[in-house]
Amino acid sequence: MTAERSDVQTVFHMIEGDEESMDRTLTLAGNLADDDTVDVDSIVVLAQAEGIDPLTKGGHGESEVQSLVEEGVSFAACSNTMEMMDLEESDLHDGVEVVSSGVGELTRLQNEGYAYIRP
Incomplete structure (x- = not known):
């Protein structure tokens, strides 16, 4: 079966x-x-709650995050989670965007046609 190419x-x-x-x-x-x-037009990994750890310097999976950033994958961190966990933007890897709320960003992206995947 040959897959059709489409914007994702x-x-x-x-x-x-x-x-x-x-x-x-x-x-x-x-x-x-x-x-x-x-x-692929755009890939975003949105992290919130305990899932934010790989986006932090010294966090689990930090080398994978850096590699993915270099490949063009975008990363977003929930500011509510950051506040709850007492994290600052300086605690995050370069290239990680802070969004006002994880659920708000997910809603916005899905409204823009993003497929939602929660592994």
Whole structure:
């Protein structure tokens, strides 16, 4: 079966704090970025709650996050989560955007046609 090429916008929701879940989310985002049968327009990994850890300096999976940023994957961190966990923007990797709320950003992206994936 040959896959048709189409423009794709996808948001991965990283909310769980266990390492397996975070690794799975980052792996799937990378797999999509590397899939040459799909014309990927935009990939966003939105992190909130305990899922924010890989976006922090020294967090689990930080090298994978940096590699994905270099591949063009966007990362967004929920400011409500950051406040709750006493994190500052300086605690995040370069290239991570802070959004006002995770649920608001997910709603906005889905309204813009992004596919929602929560591994």
